[in-house]
Amino acid sequence: MIDVKLLRTDLPAVVSNLERRGFSLDTEWYTQQENTRKVLQIKLEDLRRQRNEGSKKVGQIKSQGASPTDLSIHLDHLAQIDQNLEITQKTFRTLEEALDAFYLTVPNLIDADVPDGMDSSQNRELRRVGTLPHYPFTVRDHVAIGEKLGGMSFSEASRIVGTRFVVLKGFLAQLQRALINFMLDIHVQEHGYEEVYVPHLVNRDSLIGTGQLPKFESELFKIAKSADWYLIPTAEVPVTNLARDRIFSRDELPCQWVAHTPCYRSEAGSYGKDLKGMIRQHQFEKVELVCVTTPDRSNDMLERLTAHAEAILAKLELPYRIMLLCAGDTGFGSAKTYDLEVWLPGQNDYREISSCSNFREFQARRMHARWRKGPKDKPEWVHTLNGSALAVGRTLIALLENRQDEGGKISIPEALRPYLGGISHLPEELIRPNQVI
RNA sequence: GGAGAGAUGGCUGAGUGGUCGAAAGCGCUCCCCUGCUAAGGGAGUAAGGGUGAUUAAGCCCUUCGAGGGUUCGAAUCCCUCUCUCUCCGCCA
Numbered sequence: 198m199i200d201v202k203l204l205r206t207d208l209p210a211v212v213s214n215l216e217r218r219g220f221s222l223d224t225e226w227y228t229q230q231e232n233t234r235k236v237l238q239i240k241l242e243d244l245r246r247q248r249n250e251g252s253k254k255v256g257q258i259k260s261q262g263a264s265p266t267d268l269s270i271h272l273d274h275l276a277q278i279d280q281n282l283e284i285t286q287k288t289f290r291t292l293e294e295a296l297d298a299f300y301l302t303v304p305n306l307i308d309a310d311v312p313d314g315m316d317s318s319q320n321r322e323l324r325r326v327g328t329l330p331h332y333p334f335t336v337r338d339h340v341a342i343g344e345k346l347g348g349m350s351f352s353e354a355s356r357i358v359g360t361r362f363v364v365l366k367g368f369l370a371q372l373q374r375a376l377i378n379f380m381l382d383i384h385v386q387e388h389g390y391e392e393v394y395v396p397h398l399v400n401r402d403s404l405i406g407t408g409q410l411p412k413f414e415s416e417l418f419k420i421a422k423s424a425d426w427y428l429i430p431t432a433e434v435p436v437t438n439l440a441r442d443r444i445f446s447r448d449e450l451p452c453q454w455v456a457h458t459p460c461y462r463s464e465a466g467s468y469g470k471d472l473k474g475m476i477r478q479h480q481f482e483k484v485e486l487v488c489v490t491t492p493d494r495s496n497d498m499l500e501r502l503t504a505h506a507e508a509i510l511a512k513l514e515l516p517y518r519i520m521l522l523c524a525g526d527t528g529f530g531s532a533k534t535y536d537l538e539v540w541l542p543g544q545n546d547y548r549e550i551s552s553c554s555n556f557r558e559f560q561a562r563r564m565h566a567r568w569r570k571g572p573k574d575k576p577e578w579v580h581t582l583n584g585s586a587l588a589v590g591r592t593l594i595a596l597l598e599n600r601q602d603e604g605g606k607i608s609i610p611e612a613l614r615p616y617l618g619g620i621s622h623l624p625e626e627l628i629r630p631n632q633v634i
Numbered sequence: 635g636g637a638g639a640g641a642u643g644g645c646u647g648a649g650u651g652g653u654c655g656a657a658a659g660c661g662c663u664c665c666c667c668u669g670c671u672a673a674g675g676g677a678g679u680a681a682g683g684g685u686g687a688u689u690a691a692g693c694c695c696u697u698c699g700a701g702g703g704u705u706c707g708a709a710u711c712c713c714u715c716u717c718u719c720u721c722c723g724c725c726a
Contacts, residue, residue, distance in 0.1 A: 206688065238684060242695040249695090252707040256652040268706095275706045444644075444681095572644095572662050572679080575689095 198300050198562040205231060214306045217524035219315050222303065230296055237289045244282040251275045301411055305559040307524045308533040314523025320536070321523065326507070327516030329540055334603040338543025339594040340474040343369070345605045346624050349475075360472075361464060361479045368624050369593070373482060375616035376589050376596075377457050380484040380509055384586065388505045390455035390486060395435035397458055401425040403438040406564035408530035408556075415465040418479075428461035432485035433583045440489045440566035444576050450568055451490035451498060455586075458483065475590050476548065482589035488582040491568060492557070495580035499555040503535045506551040506586035512612040515595050516540040518547055532557045537587075539595045550591045553584030 204211055204227070212222050251274065258268050312321045343349030348369040354362035365373055384390040398420060404410040404427060409417065420426040429435055436456050445452075460483050471477035486505060490498050503519070510517045522534040531554035538547035558578040561567065567576035600608045607623040614621065 202688070235684085238695085242684060245695060246693095248706080253652070255706050259652090272706055279706075446644090569644095573664090576681080 304529045312523045315525035319523040321521045323519045325518040336542045339597045342597045384455040390453045432456040432458040436487040441564040445568040454487045502584045503553040514610045530559045543598045551585040556581045
């Protein structure tokens, strides 16, 4: 949620900032509601004051043993106030609910150093890392590699559930598991994150907290059994909500958490996009970094977090580029986002494999996540950040496509070999099924 | 799934209709005392919001899990829901 006070005091600044995203704020509606709110609230609070004072007096009158007529006159007067109060309260509540609902649909303010632009074509490429591979043969995409190697089955998945799922078997399943462990270990051991295991179902409040609701319900899978349980679309939701309703002391911050979870997305509205293969699935594995920090450090933390995601790509020797998203392409709750895009030879293009964002106070307001500088100080909002490091399914694709040879073998980057029993190439039997005699 | 108990400030925990935004203790902050250490004394210490010159003072409103009800008045009485704990059952 953006700062309500800022809306009240400097509406033009908010409007022009949000225009950079292509979001147009209904100023006429808002101004009118807000002005009414102010008048109504003053009136309401005054009526409540009168009632409180009147009620107190009843107690005094009674204890002083005043005449019954005095008392009934006073009670009549109070009844009138109450009647007025009830009407005012009803109107005020309706108004406030409308305003609250409105606030939840307003995106975050964009950082000043985010470039202008309305869509991904105007994202700014900051740099490229790694050299693109050249092949003296026709490259296969990951689907073709999967077919050749075996162990990647879309047809079986579709029989089990439907489209946009995959079954991985044998060394491909093991490769995915190796990647997860590899990423977690690096973040814990080299980058100083605390590993957390979290629920894969979350309630409405958590999704409102991180900003997926109320606006993006269609992208979520809802559990039929419960009124407000959803499958997580990213570990960001349960992990960031660890900060919900908390007041951190200075020395507890920053919190740096890493979690591996599956992610479930309905991908409504992406029909026809990336239909083939593992690029866009209803279920995929991801290792997510989440940071809760003091405001003065959040700029720095975004750079660090992004560097931590890059470190994984670098260790896996995958070529990538780093993009600074333009205002129009930056997500609803984010003030500034870097995307890491990995090179996919099968697509002859870079594709998103990580997205690292600074949410500043936006999620903290929704979650009531605060911190206190010193014991005497007022609580302030924390800043929250998160980034994928990395999307595991796409990492697996990237490895298959970038490290294939003509015969269809995949070379394993040095850094990953300890996680695969030391082998240098796939396919090789990593762990043989027991022979039953 | 069955039975019971509970939800109060940073924490523990009192509080069954007005004098309660809330005792006491712990923690924390400041001050005093004590030549180290240990200990002692005093004061302060919830959050959100409105108004105010929108980071003043002041005044005011709201909040004792959430929502509704009774009442002139609710932390306190009634109803619904959520969550937590204990015991039994079931279970990876």
